[in-house]
Amino acid sequence: MVELSPQELVLRDLLRAERVKPPSVLEFARSVGFEPEEWQAQLLQSDAQQVVLNCHRGAGKSAVVSILALHRMVTRPNYEILVLSRTDKQAMELVYNLKRAFNRLPNRPEPTKENDHELYLPNGSRLTVVPCTEPRGYHVDMMIEDEASYVPHEVYMAARPTVIAKRGRYLMLSTPKGKVGHFYDVFENQKGWLKIKATWRDSKRFPPEELARIEGERAYGDEWFRQEYECEFLQTSGQIIAETSIMAARTDGIVLDDVSDVW
Ligand SMILES: Nc1ncnc2c1ncn2[C@@H]1O[C@H](COP(=O)(O)OP(=O)(O)OP(=O)(O)O)[C@@H](O)[C@H]1O
Numbered sequence: 001m002v003e004l005s006p007q008e009l010v011l012r013d014l015l016r017a018e019r020v021k022p023p024s025v026l027e028f029a030r031s032v033g034f035e036p037e038e039w040q041a042q043l044l045q046s047d048a049q050q051v052v053l054n055c056h057r058g059a060g061k062s063a064v065v066s067i068l069a070l071h072r073m074v075t076r077p078n079y080e081i082l083v084l085s086r087t088d089k090q091a092m093e094l095v096y097n098l099k100r101a102f103n104r105l106p107n108r109p110e111p112t113k114e115n116d117h118e119l120y121l122p123n124g125s126r127l128t129v130v131p132c133t134e135p136r137g138y139h140v141d142m143m144i145e146d147e148a149s150y151v152p153h154e155v156y157m158a159a160r161p162t163v164i165a166k167r168g169r170y171l172m173l174s175t176p177k178g179k180v181g182h183f184y185d186v187f188e189n190q191k192g193w194l195k196i197k198a199t200w201r202d203s204k205r206f207p208p209e210e211l212a213r214i215e216g217e218r219a220y221g222d223e224w225f226r227q228e229y230e231c232e233f234l235q236t237s238g239q240i241i242a243e244t245s246i247m248a249a250r251t252d253g254i255v256l257d258d259v260s261d262v263w
């Protein structure tokens with residue numbers, strides 16, 4: 001028989017049908033071996049309906065959101081989640097992380113459906129990966145838009161209503177890619193969002209030698225480094241259409257097909 005650690009025993013008891021109180025999200029994260037950074041703990045503990053994460057490359061955006069999503073699926077019956085990213089494969093990566101954490105749960109329930117794009121649990125909770133086309137016809141408790149800087153604006157506009165009917169949450173995560181697009185607009189201009197930013201200096205889990213290595217990356221391009229590791233929205237010489245023209249086009253009712261094409 002497999003011996004359970006004290007943490008696993010706590011979680012097992014909490015997950016039993018007769019439980020009084022579901023595990024807190026931090027207890028849950030730790031029970032699957034995830035020790036959150038400060039900014040990750042802020043996200044996990046928040047109930048904000050709209051959250052935007054502007055974090056450096058490899059910060060742990062997808063990882064922490066997968067833990068949050070799994071916690072909700074396990075502790076709330078009939079909790080429904082959609083995952084959207086720039087590509088199917090990138091969305092599946094987040095789901096892969098989620099399943100890895102799921103497989104660490106002691107006494108985990110047997111999924112009623114499981115494949116690369118879906119995870120259905122016996123409590124009625126389910127997670128579905130949707131392609132990066134307009135997600136119409138879905139109504140969910142949580143919409144996760146990963147790599148948002150690269151998701152076309154019209155896909156975002158079609159995704160927003162998916163959380164209205166169920167008063168669900170919209171989570172948007174990315175690293176900046178210029179002063180264009182909805183990720184930039186939401187993080188810099190929109191109200192009603194919990195905005196979390198984490199630069200490489202905020203990721204405390206890296207040992208000094210790894211931090212020195214990250215800092216050394218600046219040698220490959222200062223602007224690139226400020227974008228990828230310091231989460232800055234930069235208007236570089238490569239950005240052909242100026243921010244002001246894009247905003248003006250929006251207010252004139254002109255829809256830009258794929259803002260990533262202007263780079
Ligand atoms: N709190 C943490 N403790 C330990 N490892 C972590 C933590 N958060 C994330 N990681 C690990 O760091 C790596 C990067 O995480 P993740 O893929 O979520 O980053 P990301 O911000 O989504 O990166 P990208 O910008 O490339 O999409 C993964 O191996 C993940 O497991």
Ligand SMILES: [Mg+2]
Pocket residue numbers: 061062063146
């Ligand atoms: Mg990611």
